[in-house]
Amino acid sequence: MNQIMTDYQRELVIEHLGLIDQVIRKRIRVRGTPLLSYEDFYSVGCEALCDAAMRYRPEEGEFEPYAYVMLYHAMIDHCRKQNRQQSFASDLSVDVDNEAISLEVLSTTDGDIEDALDWANLARVVSECKKDFSGVARLGIEALELKSLGYTSREIAERYSTTVNNVNAWISRARSKLMSDSRFLAAVT
Incomplete structure (x- = not known):
C-alpha cells in the first residue's frame, strides 16, 4: 500500500x-x-x-x-x-547455501578450531545435519546459515517474525545438537 x-x-x-x-x-x-x-x-x-x-x-x-x-x-x-x-x-560453484558457518556461534571455549576447518565440507555437513533435525534445532541451523551470510540476529528475527531472543535460543539449541553430531565433529576436527 x-x-x-x-x-x-x-x-x-x-x-x-x-x-x-x-x-x-x-x-x-x-x-x-x-x-x-x-x-x-x-x-x-x-x-x-x-x-x-x-x-x-x-x-x-x-x-x-x-x-x-x-x-x-x-x-x-x-x-x-x-x-x-x-x-x-x-560463490556459484558451491552446492550448499553457504560456504562457512560463523565460528562465533559454533566455536566452543575449548580452543581455536578455525585452522582445522574445511569450509566447503563443513557447509555440506551442516546442510546434511539440517535435514535430520526438526523444530528449534532446524531453525537454529537455518539461523546459523543466515548469520554466515551476514544477517544479524535482528534481521533473522524479522524474517521469521519472532524475537531476537528466540533466534539466539534456536542457535544455542542448534549448537548443542551439532556439537553432539558425529558428522559435524568429524568435519571440525
Whole structure:
C-alpha cells in the first residue's frame, strides 16, 4: 500500500535534504563500486528520508536525530544487501547455501578450531545435519546459515517474525545438537 506524503512531510524532507550528504560523508565509506557509489547512497538516503518523514511523530522528539538514524541504518542495510548479493555471485560453484558457518556461534571455549576447518565440507555437513533435525534445532541451523551470510540476529528475527531472543535460543539449541553430531565433529576436527 503506497501512502501519499502530506505537505508537512514533504516540507520535512526538503528542509532536511542536507542530512543525506552529511550521513554519507561522516558515516559511510563510499567505495565507488557498482551500487556502492555516492549516487547510490544518495538515492537510498532520499528514500529513507521520505520514509522517516512519513513515520515521524512530533510528540516523540525532534525530526533531525530521528531522520539521521533512519538514514544511516538504511545505508548500512544497503551495504549489507550488496555484500550478500556480491558473495552469492562470486560463490556459484558451491552446492550448499553457504560456504562457512560463523565460528562465533559454533566455536566452543575449548580452543581455536578455525585452522582445522574445511569450509566447503563443513557447509555440506551442516546442510546434511539440517535435514535430520526438526523444530528449534532446524531453525537454529537455518539461523546459523543466515548469520554466515551476514544477517544479524535482528534481521533473522524479522524474517521469521519472532524475537531476537528466540533466534539466539534456536542457535544455542542448534549448537548443542551439532556439537553432539558425529558428522559435524568429524568435519571440525
